[in-house]
Amino acid sequence: MAFVSHLECARCGGHLPPGKVYNLCACGSPLLVRYDLRRAASTLRRDAMASRPANLWRYREVLPVERDSSILCLGEGFTPLLHARRLGRRLGMANLYLKDESFNPTGSFKARGLGVAISMAFELGIKRLAIPSAGNAAGALAAYAAKAGLPATIFMPEDTPLANRLECALLGAEVVLVPGSIKDCARVMRERMQGDDWFDVSTLREPYRLEGKKTMAYEVVEQLDGRVPDAMIYPTGGGTGLIGMWKAFEEMEALGWVGKRRPRMFSVQAQNCAPIVRAFAARSEHAEEWQNPQTIASGLRVPSAIGDFLMLRALRESGGAALAVSDDEMLAAVRELAETEGIVTSPEGGATLAALKRLVADGFLSGYETIVLFLTATGYKYQEALAALASPKGN
Ligand SMILES: *Cc1c(COP(=O)(O)O)cnc(C)c1O
Numbered sequence: 001m002a003f004v005s006h007l008e009c010a011r012c013g014g015h016l017p018p019g020k021v022y023n024l025c026a027c028g029s030p031l032l033v034r035y036d037l038r039r040a041a042s043t044l045r046r047d048a049m050a051s052r053p054a055n056l057w058r059y060r061e062v063l064p065v066e067r068d069s070s071i072l073c074l075g076e077g078f079t080p081l082l083h084a085r086r087l088g089r090r091l092g093m094a095n096l097y098l099k100d101e102s103f104n105p106t107g108s109f110k111a112r113g114l115g116v117a118i119s120m121a122f123e124l125g126i127k128r129l130a131i132p133s134a135g136n137a138a139g140a141l142a143a144y145a146a147k148a149g150l151p152a153t154i155f156m157p158e159d160t161p162l163a164n165r166l167e168c169a170l171l172g173a174e175v176v177l178v179p180g181s182i183k184d185c186a187r188v189m190r191e192r193m194q195g196d197d198w199f200d201v202s203t204l205r206e207p208y209r210l211e212g213k214k215t216m217a218y219e220v221v222e223q224l225d226g227r228v229p230d231a232m233i234y235p236t237g238g239g240t241g242l243i244g245m246w247k248a249f250e251e252m253e254a255l256g257w258v259g260k261r262r263p264r265m266f267s268v269q270a271q272n273c274a275p276i277v278r279a280f281a282a283r284s285e286h287a288e289e290w291q292n293p294q295t296i297a298s299g300l301r302v303p304s305a306i307g308d309f310l311m312l313r314a315l316r317e318s319g320g321a322a323l324a325v326s327d328d329e330m331l332a333a334v335r336e337l338a339e340t341e342g343i344v345t346s347p348e349g350g351a352t353l354a355a356l357k358r359l360v361a362d363g364f365l366s367g368y369e370t371i372v373l374f375l376t377a378t379g380y381k382y383q384e385a386l387a388a389l390a391s392p393k394g395n
């Protein structure tokens with residue numbers, strides 16, 4: 001029942017047939033899933049969504065899985081879009097919204113991508129999974145691998161938060177701790193994993209995680225009753241969310257859900273790991289690797305990304321920008337979100353609020369716009385990083 005027409009290389013434009021196992025295109029670039037959207041539009045109508053399940057599989061026609069029996073669902077997606085009234089009042093913004101991704105299985109939006117990717121891997125008969133992860137992707141992979149009954153090996157930086165290591169162990173994955181960043185984990189993974197009986201689920205090195213992540217944009221449009229927000233602020237690491245949502249707007253236009261207008265997309269990164277910010281400022285098409293990446297926002301500790309050119313393209317085409325904030329600014333913003341809106345978010349989520357303040361101060365945004373901040377994970381998994389906030393206010 002899938003509507004996939006083909007896969008298309010994001011760089012060379014080559015077409016590949018659906019229903020097969022893929023990593024990158026032969027040219028070394030990510031593959032994008034394309035659908036027969038004319039056919040999908042006849043059933044995937046925005047005004048007929050109310051009876052659909054309250055998870056991301058409600059967008060079944062624009063997801064790649066062929067058979068319903070392949071779907072490994074833990075309830076991922078369809079997270080709340082909260083109107084931030086108190087925080088908005090404090091900032092002078094009447095239309096500020098928070099997409100609270102902490103409601104996802106394993107507490108982060110990584111469950112969207114891995115829920116779809118592991119369902120596809122399961123459907124295509126893959127026997128063994130491996131991933132390098134700075135934290136949240138690891139837990140999400142471990143959960144869906146457990147649900148699928150597939151063995152998973154996870155390569156994590158040795159300073160990954162305890163909660164992430166613990167959940168992987170509980171979920172039955174094999175965990176390999178590696179000194180350095182996710183980049184070093186990827187290298188060790190390729191050295192250690194031998195033979196061709198394993199599948200690499202790294203960001204954008206297989207086409208389906210992007211499909212899961214793009215559903216955030218469908219949800220935002222649905223939850224705003226068909227309106228397209230003016231701006232979206234997204235904490236950016238490997239870029240699947242940003243690239244996926246940009247793709248989703250193109251699909252939604254073809255489906256008749258939205259018109260030509262797009263939100264301005266803003267990427268926020270960490271001050272000491274900001275390859276996309278640097279490349280955006282230099283107007284380059286690619287981002288050079290960031291040396292010695294450091295940040296408490298583990299999801300943002302990504303020194304180089306294979307989808308760099310796609311992120312930079314989306315930021316420019318949307319009239320957005322990329323900016324970096326410090327770890328201290330993230331922490332202050334985590335506290336402010338907690339005190340004003342009752343949400344304990346992760347440093348990555350805090351980064352979006354810190355970025356919003358900067359964008360208003362620098363004149364990129366006036367405050368009158370409809371703005372969505374993506375709070376990508378729960379703060380409860382970041383106890384080491386958030387411990388600095390634990391002392392009572394004023395101490
Ligand atoms: C992975 C991650 C990010 C970055 O997401 P990408 O889509 O890979 O850019 C942001 N926040 C959190 C909490 C993450 O785990």
Ligand SMILES: [Zn+2]
Nearest residue numbers: 009012025027
């Ligand atoms: Zn190609």
